[in-house]
Amino acid sequence: MSYGHLDAYSRLLRGAHEAAATGQSWPDSPRKLITASWRRSLEAGIDPEGKSAPLVCDSSDIVEIRQAHPLQPLLPLLAQTLSGLADETDHVMIVTDGDGRVLWREGNGGVLRHADQVGLADGHHWGEYMAGTNGIGTALATGRPTHVYSEEHLMRVLHVWSCSAAPITDPESGCVIGCVDVSGIARNLHPATVALVGATAKLAESQLTVRMHERDERLRRRYESLRNRPGILLSPTGRVISGDPMGRLGARLPLSGQRMILRDGSVAFLEPFCDGYLLRDTPSATPPALRLTCLGEGTPTAGLGDRERPLSLRHAEILALLSLHPQGLSAEQLSFHLYGDDGNPVTIRAEIHRLRGQLGEVLAAKPYRLVCPVEADFLELRRLLASGDTAALARAYPGPLLPRSESPDIRREREELEAQVRACLLRHGSPDDLWTYAQTPNGRDDYQILERLSALPPTDPRSAAARARLFP
CATH class of the missing domain: 1.25.40 (Serine Threonine Protein Phosphatase 5, Tetratricopeptide repeat)
Incomplete structure (x- = not known):
């Protein structure tokens, strides 16, 4: 688009933006993608006069989220592909999680200082429902690479910025797990940048696919070493890896509890195996215990069956509290035990959802409780004190x-x-x-x-x- 066309489009956008900000009908509308995004953003209550994307994570939360995020190992690849562009052209490269929270960014000092003023910084939330129309939020909302130019942003403070962003889909779960974005001063960022950003997202997805196949192969080797190869081998998200040569189960099963009814009406039982699951015709004699290590200065861990994995502090706290309250806790009670009067049950529900994604159905709801044997080092300490x-x-x-x-x-x-x-x-x-x-x-x-x-x-x-x- 030439500068002349940009000027004309900017005038159209300014008129439409003024109408949207004052609740009037729009004399001329932006392109369909932006019109739909503005409507979603206004329905979410976004103020066009807002000054920044909201800060939703402090520095300690960001560290834990980064460490557990599947894009962490791919950062050098993303940086190598895009940070040179960001550094040389006064742009900033942003990587978010699937909700739109900024986890990483790179760029030169000058543009980073400008970015700080509007919340293009770690811990700020750029989902449409939090910051209105923007490259990151609109790419996540539409599920495709998106370029948002200057006055196309709903918040007026962002009109000096343009951004190109693309969502990244995890091949393991099929869910969007992040977004890669390049943002810069409006006329310095060519709309063609969206093609480069989209290619970078596809490159990240291909690397995630390679890593997924490597995990599958390791899991398959463990499975094939079992006597009689009992059951059907599933990935952590329910993909069928081995044991179903006729494909009667399909490519993926929804993991919905330890007892599952399959499409043919038969009943099967799910149990943890290494980093995945085994689907059996009959349940094991005893369910595997959840092993918690929470004492000392090391990283807390959780073990289930053959699986052992590190825990974030937040998840370790939740599991420790549920171990200490075997009768269960509501979201409100758990929030109070964790944070006192400052707790938010919505945050607890989100964390429980993430925990169930890691540990499977050992967590039941209404109330939240552990439904498997628990072996925790701090509970063993209580027993030894009594002995x-x-x-x-x-x-x-x-x-x-x-x-x-x-x-x-x-x-x-x-x-x-x-x-x-x-x-x-x-x-x-x-x-x-x-x-x-x-x-x-x-x-x-x-x-x-x-x-x-x-x-x-x-x-x-x-x-x-x-x-x-x-x-x-």
Whole structure:
């Protein structure tokens, strides 16, 4: 489009925008894509005079979301493909999650400072229903590469920007998991940029497909090593990988609980297997236990069957609370236990949905509860405290329960466990038990523990180490 045509289109857009902002009928409408987006945005309550996309994630949340996001390993590829363009032409490259939350960005310092002013920065939400018509939000809403020029943005503050964005679909789940975007000052960003951004999204999808096939092959090898190859092998999202040569189940099954009714009316039972599932004619004798590791300074983990995976702090908190409340909790109760009066049940429901995507149907609803045996290191610690086995207690306690958690209930449980372990070891612990506790985060500088150890014979190296800590 020539500058002359751009000027004419800009005049049309300004008139239409003024009418939309004041609730009047539009004298001339933008192109259909933008007209439909404006209507969706206005129905969502977006203020055309808004100043920025909203900030919805703090820095700690962003770190956890990035680490768990499937696009994390592909960032070098995306950066290599697009960041050169962004850096050399005063543009910024943005990568979001499937909701439109900015997870990563690259560009030179000058354009990043301009981007900060409108929320083109980590943690800001660019979904249409949060920021109105824009490249990211409209690409996610329509499911295809999109270029949004200057005054086509609904928020007036974005009229100095243009952006090209394309959604990225996960071949494993078939769901949109992210969006890649290049944004810049209006006339510096050629509409043809959308073709490059779209090609970059397809390149990312092809890499995700390669990685999916590699995971399938590893899972298939584990399955084929089983005696008699029981059941049908499914991926984490229900894709049929092996065991159904006639294809009677189709390409994918909706995972809807441990007991499933298939299309032919037969009943099958779902159980975790490595990073996927086995679909069996009969259930296993005992359901697999959920194994939680939440003590100490390491990353919390969850294990189910043959699967072991790291947990974000948020997910570890939820699973720990549900373990401590086996009768179950409503979304409102769980939100209060996690965040106190500042909690939001909507956030809890979204996190439970993500957790069920990772762990399957071990989580039931109404109320939220764990419906499988639970083996948690902090629950085992409670049992050892009751048994009085101080040697086993000292070995089983690597440190506090989820030390980074600010949840009121987790903090209370953490402090109670720490106090009880310490008191038990001070009353009944052997020098070996006290020395083991002294290696924990809180035990390293515990005066009473170190004082007891320093009273050991001078030839005992633990005595010298304790005195060194007491009198550095």
